[in-house]
Amino acid sequence: xxxxxxxxxxxxxxxxxxxxxxxxxxxxxxxxxxxxxxxxxxxxxxxxxxxxxxxxxxxxxxxxxxxxxxxxxxxxxxxxxxxxxxxxxxxxxxxxxxxxxxxxxxxxxxxxxxxxxxxxxxxxxxxxxxxxxxxxxxxxxxxxxxxxxxxxxxxxxxxxxxxxxxxxxxxxxxxxxxxxxxxxxxxxxxxxxxxxxxxxxxxxxxxxxxxxxxxxxxxxxxxxxxxxxxxxxxxxxxxxxxxxxxxxxxxxxxxxxxxxxxxxxxxxxxxxxxxxxxxxxxxxxxxxxx
Numbered sequence: 001x002x003x004x005x006x007x008x009x010x011x012x013x014x015x016x017x018x019x020x021x022x023x024x025x026x027x028x029x030x031x032x033x034x035x036x037x038x039x040x041x042x043x044x045x046x047x048x049x050x051x052x053x054x055x056x057x058x059x060x061x062x063x064x065x066x067x068x069x070x071x072x073x074x075x076x077x078x079x080x081x082x083x084x085x086x087x088x089x090x091x092x093x094x095x096x097x098x099x100x101x102x103x104x105x106x107x108x109x110x111x112x113x114x115x116x117x118x119x120x121x122x123x124x125x126x127x128x129x130x131x132x133x134x135x136x137x138x139x140x141x142x143x144x145x146x147x148x149x150x151x152x153x154x155x156x157x158x159x160x161x162x163x164x165x166x167x168x169x170x171x172x173x174x175x176x177x178x179x180x181x182x183x184x185x186x187x188x189x190x191x192x193x194x195x196x197x198x199x200x201x202x203x204x205x206x207x208x209x210x211x212x213x214x215x216x217x218x219x220x221x222x223x224x225x226x227x228x229x230x231x232x233x234x235x236x237x238x239x240x241x242x243x244x245x246x247x248x249x250x251x252x253x254x255x256x257x258x259x260x261x262x263x264x265x266x267x268x269x270x271x272x273x274x275x276x277x278x279x280x281x282x283x284x285x286x287x288x289x290x
Contacts, residue, residue, distance in 0.1 A: 071097040076171030076200055081239055083162030088171035095121050103127050105161040109134050109168040134174055144177055144212055154224045158231030172201040173209055180213035187243040
């Protein structure tokens, strides 16, 4: 006869005891994930840890400067010589760039009426406006008047008008003829003058313009410089290659000598006046002696 089962819970089989022991010994799934995950992936908010320190080798990109408006030069813009620039017709978008040149004079070669916007800008910038209107030198009918070019050169040779901007519509042919005459005054060779002319007038260089530059007489220019309408020799620009005629060089040297003498007399007169003001009067000296 079989014995009745004992009171109490039945014994656990060995294999089931091993499973239960392994289950109780393993951590919870959430704790196991945090334990096995890397610190860089763990969220600082979830763990309560401080944010990692920035990498000392990381350099942030430089800040882009704020640009209010682009500086756009006019068409065919270039520096001719110290104090003189050339370009095509300035437009409104070029005004900010031209303001950086601190111009004193705008000299235009166009025949048409000047735009109101450009005249207003010249007035706002305290720039004097000169217009020497000449037609384009298109053969065989239109020719550049030499007297107008002569008057324009006299204005350019007065350094009191500098910095000065020369322009026509495109800054090519009329401006190129005037610049070529300036190079003649600076004793450039015709090869260099024509090379510069073609560089700015390309692809429509005109042989008649180069002929005008070659045949233009500089004698009336110097005569007008010495006239009451001109600026005189003492106001000539300090261009190293300015070819002053030999008779005028002696006149210029004499004027410079007189200017030096006037400056010395003025300095001596100022020194004498200072000594007269600082010298004590005899009355005060007598009172001090008592």
